[in-house]
Amino acid sequence: MHEAWTNHEVWGFECLHCEGSWDEEFQVRHSGDGHGNEAVVYWRQGQPCTTPWMDRSCPGCGSQNVKALSARDGMHDEVPIARSGSDVAMVFHLRHLHAW
Numbered sequence: 799m800h801e802a803w804t805n806h807e808v809w810g811f812e813c814l815h816c817e818g819s820w821d822e823e824f825q826v827r828h829s830g831d832g833h834g835n836e837a838v839v840y841w842r843q844g845q846p847c848t849t850p851w852m853d854r855s856c857p858g859c860g861s862q863n864v865k866a867l868s869a870r871d872g873m874h875d876e877v878p879i880a881r882s883g884s885d886v887a888m889v890f891h892l893r894h895l896h897a898w
């Protein structure tokens with residue numbers, strides 16, 4: 799059985815060069831191959847992209863000396879604006895419960 803699901807993640811980033819910070823929203827598409835393997839693809843603004851913690855550059859100064867802060871580490875505690883209803887908020891709630 800082929801399974802696929804998508805959830806949203808909001809990642810915070812911090813530039814170690816100019817000390818700027820910003821958030822980016824990603825769609826995370828998970829797909830299982832039915833054999834217990836899971837593939838995860840990150841999408842950003844409708845385009846597949848590298849993982850959030852790779853290859854980011856600062857929108858302010860262009861430095862690639864950027865640190866990714868995941869949405870779950872407490873600095874970005876608010877639930878992002880839900881575009882598709884309460885299930886998005888529920889996903890975030892569950893992720894907080896799992897504490898990862």
Ligand SMILES: [Zn+2]
Nearest residue numbers: 813816856859
């Ligand atoms: Zn910067």
